[in-house]
Amino acid sequence: MNGPVTLGPVRLAPVVAALPPSRPFIAPEELARRSGRSELLRLGANESSFGPPPRALLAMRTELERTNRYGDPEAFELRAALSARYGCAPDRITVAAGIDDLLGLAVRAYLAPGDVSVMTAGSYPTYAYHVNGYGGRLETVPYENDGSVALDKLAARARETGARIVYLANPDNPSGAFASRAAVAAFLAALPPDVLLILDEAYGDFVAPDELPEATDDPRVVRMRTFSKAYGLAGARIAFSIAAPETARAFQKIRLQFGVSRTSQAGALAALAETAFVDGVVAEVGRGRADYRALAQRLGLATLPSRTNFVCFDLGSRERAEALVETLLGLGVFVRKPSAPPLDGFVRVTVGTAPERERFGAALVRALAA
Amino acid sequence: MNGPVTLGPVRLAPVVAALPPSRPFIAPEELARRSGRSELLRLGANESSFGPPPRALLAMRTELERTNRYGDPEAFELRAALSARYGCAPDRITVAAGIDDLLGLAVRAYLAPGDVSVMTAGSYPTYAYHVNGYGGRLETVPYENDGSVALDKLAARARETGARIVYLANPDNPSGAFASRAAVAAFLAALPPDVLLILDEAYGDFVAPDELPEATDDPRVVRMRTFSKAYGLAGARIAFSIAAPETARAFQKIRLQFGVSRTSQAGALAALAETAFVDGVVAEVGRGRADYRALAQRLGLATLPSRTNFVCFDLGSRERAEALVETLLGLGVFVRKPSAPPLDGFVRVTVGTAPERERFGAALVRALAA
Numbered sequence: 001m002n003g004p005v006t007l008g009p010v011r012l013a014p015v016v017a018a019l020p021p022s023r024p025f026i027a028p029e030e031l032a033r034r035s036g037r038s039e040l041l042r043l044g045a046n047e048s049s050f051g052p053p054p055r056a057l058l059a060m061r062t063e064l065e066r067t068n069r070y071g072d073p074e075a076f077e078l079r080a081a082l083s084a085r086y087g088c089a090p091d092r093i094t095v096a097a098g099i100d101d102l103l104g105l106a107v108r109a110y111l112a113p114g115d116v117s118v119m120t121a122g123s124y125p126t127y128a129y130h131v132n133g134y135g136g137r138l139e140t141v142p143y144e145n146d147g148s149v150a151l152d153k154l155a156a157r158a159r160e161t162g163a164r165i166v167y168l169a170n171p172d173n174p175s176g177a178f179a180s181r182a183a184v185a186a187f188l189a190a191l192p193p194d195v196l197l198i199l200d201e202a203y204g205d206f207v208a209p210d211e212l213p214e215a216t217d218d219p220r221v222v223r224m225r226t227f228s229k230a231y232g233l234a235g236a237r238i239a240f241s242i243a244a245p246e247t248a249r250a251f252q253k254i255r256l257q258f259g260v261s262r263t264s265q266a267g268a269l270a271a272l273a274e275t276a277f278v279d280g281v282v283a284e285v286g287r288g289r290a291d292y293r294a295l296a297q298r299l300g301l302a303t304l305p306s307r308t309n310f311v312c313f314d315l316g317s318r319e320r321a322e323a324l325v326e327t328l329l330g331l332g333v334f335v336r337k338p339s340a341p342p343l344d345g346f347v348r349v350t351v352g353t354a355p356e357r358e359r360f361g362a363a364l365v366r367a368l369a370a
Numbered sequence: 371m372n373g374p375v376t377l378g379p380v381r382l383a384p385v386v387a388a389l390p391p392s393r394p395f396i397a398p399e400e401l402a403r404r405s406g407r408s409e410l411l412r413l414g415a416n417e418s419s420f421g422p423p424p425r426a427l428l429a430m431r432t433e434l435e436r437t438n439r440y441g442d443p444e445a446f447e448l449r450a451a452l453s454a455r456y457g458c459a460p461d462r463i464t465v466a467a468g469i470d471d472l473l474g475l476a477v478r479a480y481l482a483p484g485d486v487s488v489m490t491a492g493s494y495p496t497y498a499y500h501v502n503g504y505g506g507r508l509e510t511v512p513y514e515n516d517g518s519v520a521l522d523k524l525a526a527r528a529r530e531t532g533a534r535i536v537y538l539a540n541p542d543n544p545s546g547a548f549a550s551r552a553a554v555a556a557f558l559a560a561l562p563p564d565v566l567l568i569l570d571e572a573y574g575d576f577v578a579p580d581e582l583p584e585a586t587d588d589p590r591v592v593r594m595r596t597f598s599k600a601y602g603l604a605g606a607r608i609a610f611s612i613a614a615p616e617t618a619r620a621f622q623k624i625r626l627q628f629g630v631s632r633t634s635q636a637g638a639l640a641a642l643a644e645t646a647f648v649d650g651v652v653a654e655v656g657r658g659r660a661d662y663r664a665l666a667q668r669l670g671l672a673t674l675p676s677r678t679n680f681v682c683f684d685l686g687s688r689e690r691a692e693a694l695v696e697t698l699l700g701l702g703v704f705v706r707k708p709s710a711p712p713l714d715g716f717v718r719v720t721v722g723t724a725p726e727r728e729r730f731g732a733a734l735v736r737a738l739a740a
Contacts, residue, residue: 009589009616010566011534013482019623029442045440052437060437060633064430067422067637068602070415072399097467097607097629104626112383126627133624164381196380219379232438235632237467246379253389254503256474257496259467261631262605263430267437 015113015135022132024125028334040334041352041359046173046203046310048232049352050284052267053277056233059270063263071262078269079240085272088215088242094251097237097259099202099224102251103167104130106222106241109250110196111136111164118158119167120149122174122340124200127167139163145342147175147304147312151183155190166191169200171207174338174348176306184213188221196247199223202239203308205230206282219244227264229309230278230285231271236264285309288351295361299368304346312338312346313364321345327367333360385483385505392502394495398704410704411722413730416543416573416680418602419722420651423644426603426637433636441632448639449610455642458585458612464621467607467629469572469594472621473537474500476592476611479620480566481506481534488528489537490519492544492710494570497537509533515712517545517674517682521553525560536561539570541577544708544718546676554583558591566617569593572609573678575600576652589614597634599679600648600655601641606634655679658721665731669738674716682708682716683734691715697737703730 011017025045032040042049052060075095083090096102103126111117113135119127121140131138139161141153149172158166168187171178179187188197197220204212204225213223222243228234238260241251271278292311296303302314315321321337324347328335337347349360381387395415402410412419422430445465453460466472473496481487483505489497491510501508509531511523519542528536538557541548549557558567567590574582574595583593592613598604608630611621641648662681666673672684685691691707694717698705707717719730 009614010480010564012479012620013485015482016479016620016624021619021623023443023622024627025443027440027443029446030444033446042439047440048438050438051435057434057437060434061431063605064427064434064633065421067427067430067605068418068420069412070397070417070598070604071607073393073395073397074400076399076403097626100626100628109382109386110380112385115383129627194380228440234440235433235437237441237629237631244379249391250382250386252393253391254386256467256470257393257395257499258470259607259629261607261634263434263633264631 019132022129024129031329031334035329037332040329040332041356042334043350043352043356043360044334044336046229046308046350047234048229048281048309049356050232050281052232053271053274055274056267056271060263060267063266067262069262070258071260071265073257075260075265078265081269081272082240086215086242089245091245092242092248094241094243094248094255095260096239096241096255098228099200099226099239100126101259102224102239102241103127103198103200105251105255106165106196106198107131107134107136108254115164116161117165117167118154118161118163120154120172122338122343123167124169124173125339127200142341143175143343147343148177149175149179151179151187152190155187158195159192163192163195165196165198167198167200169202171203171307173203173308174310174312174336175343176304176308176310176312178207178307181211181213188218191220195220197221202226202229205278206285206309207307215242217244219246222247227268227271230281232281233264233267233271236261236267238264238268285351288357291357292349292351295364299364310348310350312343312348315345315347318344321347324367327370328363331363331366333363389502392499394499401699401704405699407702410702411726411729412704413720413722413726414704414706416599416678416720417604418599418651418679419726420602420654422602422637423641423647425644426641429640430633430637433633437632439632440628441630441635443627445630445635448635451639451642452610456585456612459615461615462612462618464611464613464618464625465630466609466611466625468598469570469596469609470496471629472594472609472611473497473568473570475621475625476535476566476568477501477504477506478624485534486531487535487537488524488531488533490524490542492708492713493537494539494543495709497570512711513545513713517713518547519545519549521549521557522560525557528561528565533562533565535566535568537568537570539572541573541677543573543678544682544706545713546674546678546680546682548577548677551581551583558588561590565590567591572596572599575648576655576679577677585612587614589616592617597638597641600651601638602651603634603637603641606631606637608634608638655721658727661727662719662721665734669734680718680720682713682718685715685717688714691717694737697740698733701733701737703733
């Protein structure tokens with residue numbers, strides 16, 4: 001290739017060329033490397049500190065022997081089990097490599113470049129990453145001052161902007177707020193008739209099933225659930241959506257057919273049967289939230305009500321919150337903070353095991369004294 | 371929702387709305403269910419019958435205990451090890467959930483809707499799936515009659531059509547053909563100066579490293595390698611690309627950041643060190659190809675030369691080849707066949723273990739007698 005022709009760079013597709021470099025999250029591994037530590041106390045990614053369910057671990061260990069074989073791209077057995085659990089036909093269920101994967105599918109399927117999507121400013125960053133990544137236009141509405149999601153304003157913004165997709169995390173991340181079944185029904189009724197509502201229920205296992213929206217035949221709704229949180233399988237990358245059959249068919253036309261690990265499918269299937277274990281995790285997370293509230297009270301800090309496996313501590317200002325995240329990292333503790341007002345003065349802390357909570361409490365006391 | 375308003379269906383983005391339902395592959399699990407068997411002799415997906423490398427299995431088993439933690443989205447350790455192995459900077463390496471995932475990233479990044487991509491008709495179907503899925507226009511060139519890839523015609527078609535991406539599987543799937551280092555260099559020289567060349571080297575571990583293209587700084591080339599074939603980790607969904615830093619940066623802007631399982635990263639890292647095991651697999655696959663050639667010769671069937679872990683048997687016509695695939699399935703043996711002329715009269719059979727090859731031989735004899 002010594003000719004006079006100038007080679008590349010190859011021209012990017014316009015949507016991708018226009019994107020700034022961005023990552024939704026800096027991972028704890030990278031923060032550990034930066035801070036020269038081999039490991040951090042991981043209370044920043046809302047992982048479950050309670051491990052994978054024992055029978056899921058066993059099932060995965062057994063299935064590992066067959067890692068040389070591709071997994072079932074249709075996740076037939078898992079979808080059958082989910083169908084029985086959630087009382088909906090298997091053709092409404094899509095299994096994918098985490099809710100992140102499902103969010104990408106929904107945006108790709110329903111948001112053409114230039115189309116508008118509406119979400120709460122500072123809610124789950126990976127949703128915004130996908131909207132930007134596919135050339136969509138993001139319209140945001142701030143949280144209410146009490147940390148709840150401004151459902152009426154979200155619906156109004158969706159109507160004003162002709163939004164194609166509305167994103168609602170419920171329970172919400174990073175606030176921990178929860179909108180009741182009735183509130184979600186009213187929200188849905190206030191949305192335009194042709195909008196897709198993504199209900200990201202990543203933290204749905206931390207509320208009672210009858211508090212969540214009923215299984216709905218509304219073709220506008222896609223509910224997303226994950227094995228990453230209460231089920232303790234974050235590293236396995238497996239989640240599912242329940243939607244209208246036509247939405248599931250749209251995902252089927254574009255999804256990565258072999259994107260989910262074989263072992264992870266076996267783990268999720270076994271985890272689904274571990275109801276007592278998962279109930280125990282949910283109960284312990286409730287105790288942990290109470291511990292965090294008591295800790296905050298002792299230190300004179302307010303907290304946001306939470307229905308999830310994390311609690312937001314009010315530091316009063318963005319500067320103090322950012323400083324606390326940095327100071328805690330220096331003490332070997334990984335936490336994150338909401339990015340946008342009015343929650344940018346909070347620090348979000350995952351509920352760990354009791355010893356982890358104690359370790360966090362001690363670090364917090366030290367950090368605040370610094 | 372009892373009002374007069376008609377709800378949904380929600381409008382799909384035009385590119386996705388225009389897609390017919392399609393799946394690149396029907397999986398062996400589904401074929402087994404259809405044929406009422408719990409398991410098939412799997413010789414249709416070019417999986418490794420030789421299992422995951424022992425130390426990879428051990429590493430994954432250990433890492434499973436931490437499945438409750440997300441994996442490192444940057445795959446820092448694995449990229450460092452790959453960088454050392456392949457003699458290229460880590461910022462040129464992207465780790466993803468299989469070559470399928472990487473192909474999707476390349477198409478999304480470089481092929482705007484309506485843009486042209488060129489490939490061999492009947493080569494890897496998932497590439498075509500992505501081109502269609504992102505609204506690209508696919509131009510194909512047939513294989514030569516001897517089963518080799520028509521490199522000169524591919525390059526000519528790329529020049530004529532103003533193609534943005536050219537796809538070349540080398541060694542090729544499903545033919546098994548291989549283009550030498552010199553042939554690929556000449557091909558690259560014949561391509562337009564601003565085209566992206568995807569070199570899908572999924573089967574690259576079955577040829578000697580010095581037969582493959584040299585690590586190149588040509589910004590037009592993205593090489594893709596997988597742990598699914600010789601490394602025996604198909605179910606783990608892990609692969610990587612080596613490309614210009616600007617290409618890796620483009621992928622970084624749009625990729626699913628947490629798409630690869632934590633356990634799979636640990637498995638791939640350990641597998642990379644299992645050189646003796648992988649060399650043993652490659653040697654045994656060579657013996658298996660010779661067995662298949664001898665079997666074909668005894669039965670009066672021609673075969674295509676192959677540099678991969680599969681061999682194509684010539685049945686003489688599409689009808690005979692399709693009938694054989696069905697008959698073998700009835701005997702509990704899963705194989706596939708190339709879809710497009712001039713190779714549509716062939717049946718493609720993965721090299722299994724020696725006992726699997728004997729079982730296949732016996733089934734083939736029975737099927738041909740039927």
